[in-house]
Amino acid sequence: MxxxxxxxxxxxxxxxxxxxxxxxxxxxxxxxxxxxxxxxxxxxxxxxxxxxxxxxxxxxxxxxxxxxxxxxxxxxxxxxxxxxxxxxxxxxxxxYATHTVPEHTFALIFALRRSICAYRDAVRAGRWQEAGQFCFFDHPIRDLAGSTLGVIGDGALGQSVAHIGRALGMRVLMSGHKGRQGQGRLYTPFEETLRQADILTLHCPLNAHTRGMISTPEFAQMAQKPLLINTARGGLVDESAVGAALDAGHISGAAFDVTSVEPPPHNHPFMPLLARPNFILTPHVAWASxxxxxxxxxxxxxxxxxxxxxxxxxxxxxxxx
Known part of the structure; x- marks a missing residue:
């Protein structure tokens, strides 16, 4: 053998x-x-x-x-x-990843929602001394409690993320991928989740139904200017549309642990976004505790x-x- x-x-x-x-x-x-x-x-x-x-x-x-x-x-x-x-x-x-992926997901959510990376970089650049007082307010800080978490994907990872969200006082909307029907009253339709979510996190497999399910038309439906978190598969999102969605204010920030090609080439559309305070890219390590x-x-x-x-x-x- x-x-x-x-x-x-x-x-x-x-x-x-x-x-x-x-x-x-x-x-x-x-x-x-x-x-x-x-x-x-x-x-x-x-x-x-x-x-x-x-x-x-x-x-x-x-x-x-x-x-x-x-x-x-x-x-x-x-x-x-x-x-x-x-x-x-x-x-x-x-x-196997019902703790590590949800924890990484929320690490990204906390980092963006509270501008952790932006404040770290500002302190490193001397902004605190420049401010001349005990704190400064250059970047937005938002609580998670009371906000709406949209979870796309209802498998073990999606359910675990939803559980943590509820424990943090968030309103959780569970949804299947775009086009999925008949999930029952405990689920919110995909399009409605896009409209209501303050934070949108993806936990779907990559297949013919989910590939490219979030692109320019979907970004335009995101009325709450949510954070977009993807710790699932890179191909779920049209990566070339993310920068434009940030520029247009359709989303207030984005964090990805995955890309459609890994590692991403130097001309990947995410590379110019890395200097932004509201964009985070980690190297497919959400699973890797x-x-x-x-x-x-x-x-x-x-x-x-x-x-x-x-x-x-x-x-x-x-x-x-």
Whole structure:
């Protein structure tokens, strides 16, 4: 049984990654370029992957492949339909980030809502001494209590974010992605959430229904000039429209932990925004607390062991797209 991990460096070296219980041959690579994938998985029975793409034409050249174990929750880098057609099981990681992602989400919300980065930079630049008094008021500071939090996505992460929001005294609106219908009376329609939210946070998978779901028309509907927070997937938002939305005052700030291409190239539309006091970009680390990553690593090998024992766990099917 040959197991190949294509991008081991996406899991920190200090994380304990135990070996599967049954006899196997283990090969791992720190990273894998697109041109290297075919050769590295050609004879593999099991492929472990985090962000390396496995399209249909690549999968077709791995005749022995029986399991793709994704070391993440999102599976948009794997052609699920092609896997299904070839009898390849796909598994993912679930419910491991229900503390780390919501905590990072609120770290970004607090930083923007209270202008933490802006005040830090001002103090560094000598503004406090220049003010000549015990404080200064160059940047807005707003409470979270009493404000409206719009949560797009009702999975474990979205529900956890909503729970924290309620504990902070926020009014929480839960919504599905644009176009989703029939969620029931406990949910607010997508368009209404855009209009009412003071803070809008995204917790959706990236798929055909959610890709680009927030762009110029959606920004124009944001009557409360909300903060926009994205710790989910970069492709959920039209990144080229974010700067214009900030300039037009459709949103009062934005914080992203993800981009559609990672790392973003130097000409990415977010790069000119980095100097703004109301824009934050973190390098896809919302998921990356030590505790969460160890849980992920343990569950990853659990998924491999379950498959080897004939009882696949955490299977992802094409209909999930």
């Amino acid at each position: 040959k197991i190949v991990f294509l991008d081991r460096a996406t899991v920190p070296p200090q994380t304990v990654l135990r070996q599967p219980a049954l006899a196997h041959e283990w090969t791992e690579y720190p990273s894998t370029r697109p041109t290297e994938v075919v050769e590295r998985i050609r004879d593999a029975d099991i492929v472990i992957v985090n962000k390396v793409k496995l399209p249909a034409d690549v999968l077709a050249q791995a005749s022995r492949l029986r399991l793709v174990a994704v070391a993440a929750t999102g599976t948009d880098n794997v052609d699920l339909a092609a896997c299904h057609a070839r009898g390849i099981v796909v598994s993912n990681i679930r419910n 030590s505790e969460a990553i160890q849980t992920l690593a343990d569950q990853l090998i659990d998924n491999v062991d379950a498959f080897l024992n004939g009882k696949p766990a955490n299977q992802v099917h094409p209909k999930a797209m």
